[in-house]
Structures are given as C-alpha cells and as structure tokens.
Amino acid sequence: MTLSLYNTLSGKKEIFEPLDPNRVTFYACGPTVYNYVHVGNGRSATVFDLLYRLLSKLYPTVVFARNLTDVDDKINAAAQAEGVDIGQYAQRFIDAYQEDMDALGNLRPTLQPRATETIDEIIDIIERLIASHNAYVSDGHVLFAVDSANDYGRLSHRKLDDMQAGARVEVADYKRHPLDFVLWKPSTDDLPGWDSPWGRGRPGWHTECTAMIFKHLGETIDIHGGGSDLVFPHHENERAQGLCCVPDNNANGRGYARYWVHNAMLDVDGEKMSKSLGNFTVLRDLLATQPGELVRLALLSAHYRSNLNWSEQLLHQTRQTLDRLYTLLRDSEDLAPIAPENPLQLDAFQALLDDLNTPRALAALHETSNRFFKSSDATERAQLKGEILAVAETLGILQQTPEQWFQAGGGEGDLSNDAIDALVAERQSAKQNRDFARADAIRDELAAAGIVIQDTRDGARWSREG
Incomplete structure (x- = not known):
C-alpha cells in the first residue's frame, strides 16, 4: 500500500518514498512554551499524530520528533515578570501541553527535544555556516546571509527580489540584507545566555529546529511538518541553513527535508484563529468543558489542508457522530469483532493513504456503520464491527467503553x-x-x-x- 502526501516544496501530491524504509524520520514543529496553547495548535498536533499512526502501520520503525522551544523572548519576558528562572517557567507550560495532548488522545512522539538541550549543536551549526560564508558576525549578532543560498524562497514559492521589495519590517542596521535572519543574539546579564565564540548569547528560533533535527534524526529527514503559517519565514529559513550546512545534500538531491507537510488554519467567523487577533480559544479551557475525543474528531473533520471553521455547530455534529458509533458498540457488546485481515485495503484506510483524506475516511466509516445496522447476519456484523474498530484506532477515537462515553457526559444527554x-x-x-x-x-x-x-x-x- 502506498501513501501519498502533498509536498509544499513541489506544490503537488507525491508518492511517499522514505530514504530508509526501515527507519522513517519525521519532525513536526511543537510549541513555544510561554503560555497555554490554543485550539489551532491542537489541530496541528492532532493532524501529525494521525500521520504518525498511519506511518507506523506502514513501516517497522518511525522516529517522530516534536520539539519544545523553551528559550524565547516571550518566555524570557514572562519569566522575568514573575521573577522565576526560564526553566521553571517553561516547565509549567510543557507539563500543561503534555496534559492537553494526552487529553486529545495524541500519542507521545518518539522524541521531544528541547532547544536548551541543543546549545552545543546550535553553536556547531553556526560555526559551519560562518566557515562556508553563509553567515556573518555583526554587532554581536550572527546572521544568515539569505543571498548566499541559491534557491532561497523555493519552499514558499517566492523570489528573493520580490520579498525584499515587499518587506514591511524595520531593517536593523547590522543586517547586510533586509531578510537576513538571526542565528545568535547577544544576551544582557539579566537574560538567559550561553557562552559562545561570539560572546554570551542565545540562539535564534530557526537555528534551534535545524540543530535538533541534525542531532536526533540526521542531516536529511523524510518528513517535516508544521502549520501553514510556518512556511515563511520559519521553514524557509530552516531549509536554507540546513542545506548550506550540508551542501552535498543540495547537490545530490537528498535535500534537508524530502517532504514538507503543512496543515491549514482554524477559522472563527472567517478569520484565522490566532493570539494576535484575540479570537482564539485556549485548548485546555475547551477540554475542561468538552470530551477530548470530541475535540479530536472535530479537528480531524476537515481535510488538513483546508481551513476548518470552528463553531458550536461543528462540535454538535461531531458529538452526534460519536453518539452513533458508541451506540453501535453499546448495543453489540456481546458480539466479538472479527479483525480485518488487511485493514489497509478498507475504503477508510485508502482515503487516509490519499493525503490523509479524513472527510472521505469518516464518510466510509459512516457507510460501514450503516451496513452494520442494516445487517441481520451475525458474522457480517462481527466483520463490520472489526472494520469500524480498526479504522477508529488509527483515527484515535472510540478508545473508551460506551458506558464511559455516555456516563461521563460525552453524549448529548x-x-x-x-x-x-x-x-x-x-x-x-x-x-x-x-x-x-x-x-x-x-x-x-x-x-x-x-x-x-x-x-x-x-x-x-x-x-x-x-
């Protein structure tokens, strides 16, 4: 069975072919832990959890890393305001994030590296970029020279000249080019910092992800995931520095990440859900009032590359779907399911293998449940129940007993x-x-x-x- 994924780099859907079928490498950008995450962050994590589950059915070993950015200007400011160490402050929100992900039914990744545990590797990468003339030191900062990367802009499908002309950011006087980005910045005595060849300082955001990938997954990975809002500048910058660190990978076509997979945003009344717009819902506040399984399925209800409109109606419709499936399980508790010999041949799995097409998978699941209710043959019903449970396990739903679902208030009442x-x-x-x-x-x-x-x-x- 083959998996196809939409590759942002090529702008088309491609058959997934890992470099090593015995060890698939997969990295997804995790949170910057300065506060509680919102529901949109939950969508990204849930989409890539689904991809992780699917990959694990296709390949013997999948190494999935989701990072934790635990040093950042927002973290520094918040920790200073509370008068606590950044490690103590960040840990509070790391713990909260883990709780939220568990509540959504997301599996723990293979690895959850932290930026602060990767400082030596970050410094090594910066030294390599300086040596190759892809980076320079200026006014205590180290910056990546974007015009040194031949295909800068390829991931986001932008031209460097157009980006420069359209730039609306204030350009620091220590930059050679308006789009040059910081690899290392100086730290004052009251800010977190580490010793380096360029003085005491701290890393830039883009450099952290590249260092964690190199350290834990290798210099070329199979899949890099994240929200579509990260394509530019974060992933564009990450790709540029990763390729410049290992120029042979650019020449031989191995690349930095072979497949770039991005999920679309959550909308509220037609606008992107974001903290900057103030229209966001904190995920743990939602999970305090709604079952995690309900939120999870709602987040998977639209195709991951389509914007998802978040609403009470969506939650209501999703609850009805789960009520129906749990009713099926409740009323067939004495019927032992017959597991499908090859679940990947089921229509729902075929939909998931086609670029994670969850709407089509859910439609197939609904059709299977219809057949179950209409059937009067015990063997057929047992087979259909087995198919439903196989699909549900990969989707991460129906993980409770019907009694738990209905008694805990999961049902409509x-x-x-x-x-x-x-x-x-x-x-x-x-x-x-x-x-x-x-x-x-x-x-x-x-x-x-x-x-x-x-x-x-x-x-x-x-x-x-x-």
Whole structure:
C-alpha cells in the first residue's frame, strides 16, 4: 500500500518514498512554551499524530520528533515578570501541553527535544555556516546571509527580489540584507545566555529546529511538518541553513527535508484563529468543558489542508457522530469483532493513504456503520464491527467503553437523531431475527428516553414525546 502526501516544496501530491524504509524520520514543529496553547495548535498536533499512526502501520520503525522551544523572548519576558528562572517557567507550560495532548488522545512522539538541550549543536551549526560564508558576525549578532543560498524562497514559492521589495519590517542596521535572519543574539546579564565564540548569547528560533533535527534524526529527514503559517519565514529559513550546512545534500538531491507537510488554519467567523487577533480559544479551557475525543474528531473533520471553521455547530455534529458509533458498540457488546485481515485495503484506510483524506475516511466509516445496522447476519456484523474498530484506532477515537462515553457526559444527554435511527434499525433487525427480547428491550430503552415508536406498513417511525 502506498501513501501519498502533498509536498509544499513541489506544490503537488507525491508518492511517499522514505530514504530508509526501515527507519522513517519525521519532525513536526511543537510549541513555544510561554503560555497555554490554543485550539489551532491542537489541530496541528492532532493532524501529525494521525500521520504518525498511519506511518507506523506502514513501516517497522518511525522516529517522530516534536520539539519544545523553551528559550524565547516571550518566555524570557514572562519569566522575568514573575521573577522565576526560564526553566521553571517553561516547565509549567510543557507539563500543561503534555496534559492537553494526552487529553486529545495524541500519542507521545518518539522524541521531544528541547532547544536548551541543543546549545552545543546550535553553536556547531553556526560555526559551519560562518566557515562556508553563509553567515556573518555583526554587532554581536550572527546572521544568515539569505543571498548566499541559491534557491532561497523555493519552499514558499517566492523570489528573493520580490520579498525584499515587499518587506514591511524595520531593517536593523547590522543586517547586510533586509531578510537576513538571526542565528545568535547577544544576551544582557539579566537574560538567559550561553557562552559562545561570539560572546554570551542565545540562539535564534530557526537555528534551534535545524540543530535538533541534525542531532536526533540526521542531516536529511523524510518528513517535516508544521502549520501553514510556518512556511515563511520559519521553514524557509530552516531549509536554507540546513542545506548550506550540508551542501552535498543540495547537490545530490537528498535535500534537508524530502517532504514538507503543512496543515491549514482554524477559522472563527472567517478569520484565522490566532493570539494576535484575540479570537482564539485556549485548548485546555475547551477540554475542561468538552470530551477530548470530541475535540479530536472535530479537528480531524476537515481535510488538513483546508481551513476548518470552528463553531458550536461543528462540535454538535461531531458529538452526534460519536453518539452513533458508541451506540453501535453499546448495543453489540456481546458480539466479538472479527479483525480485518488487511485493514489497509478498507475504503477508510485508502482515503487516509490519499493525503490523509479524513472527510472521505469518516464518510466510509459512516457507510460501514450503516451496513452494520442494516445487517441481520451475525458474522457480517462481527466483520463490520472489526472494520469500524480498526479504522477508529488509527483515527484515535472510540478508545473508551460506551458506558464511559455516555456516563461521563460525552453524549448529548437526549439521544441524537442518528443514535435513535441506529436503535430503530437494530430493533428492526432483531425482529427479523425473531429476537423479540432484544426488540422489546430497545423499545423500552427508547421509551425511557422519551422516544415513541410507531410500527407502520412502511416501517417503524419515531417521535419525541412532548
């Protein structure tokens, strides 16, 4: 089975072919831990968790690294305001981030490197860039010279001259080119810093990711992931310095990262959800009121390369989907599932292998559940249940028991329309199989929930009391 991914570098969907099928390397940009993350950050993490799960079904070893940026001007300022060490301050939000990711059902990555644990490697990279004339020292700073990179702008599909003409940033007088970016900056006595050949200072953001990749994954990786807002300048800069550190990789076509995968943003009322716009929802605040599994599935409901409009309606629709699936599991608890011989051949998995097409995968899952409810054959139902559970495991849903879902408030309270339809269909199947005890039990269950069933020539009809 082949996996295809949209590669931002080429601007098209490509068949994924790792350098070493026995060791796939995958890096995703993690949080800068200066505060709690918002729901949009949760989308990126959940998308790449899904990719990690899928890769792990295709290859024997997947080394997945998601970094933690634990030194940054925002962290420094916040720690200073509280009068605490940056390590103590950052750890608070690292712990919170881990809790949020666990609540979303995201697996822990293989590695979670920290910038502060990679200082020696950062200094080594900067020294290599200076030696190759791709970087220069100016006024206590070390900067990358963008015009020294032959294809700078290729990832973001921009031309250097156009970027310079459109630049709206104030250009520091120590820069040779307006787009030159900082690899190392000086630190005053009241700021965190490390000794280096250029004086006491701290690293630039872009340099940190390259150093962590080189240290833990190698000088060429298979997949680099992140939000679409990182394509420029972060990933463009990262790629430029990574290639200039290992010029042979540019010449031989191995590159720095072979596949660049970017998820689109979350929208609120047509605008990107972001802290700068003030229209964001803190993820842990949402998780305090909504089940993590519900939030997870909502984040996966749209294709990862499409913007997702975040709304109460989305949460409601997602809850109905989960209610229906948990109803299926609850009403077939005595039926042992039959695992599919090759789950990757299922329609839902074929959709996921096609550039993580979660809407199509969810549609296939819905169709499988419809077939389950309509079937009166026990063996077929057991096979369909096995297929549903196989797909759900990769999506990271249906990881609770039905009792846990409904008793913990995961359900709507009142049965959703889909859940009622599912019970009515199951009752009809039970009657056809002359399992009148089960048919009566379902009628009683619906009656207790205020649902009245009327049997007619055209089938059963239901209505809500009152």
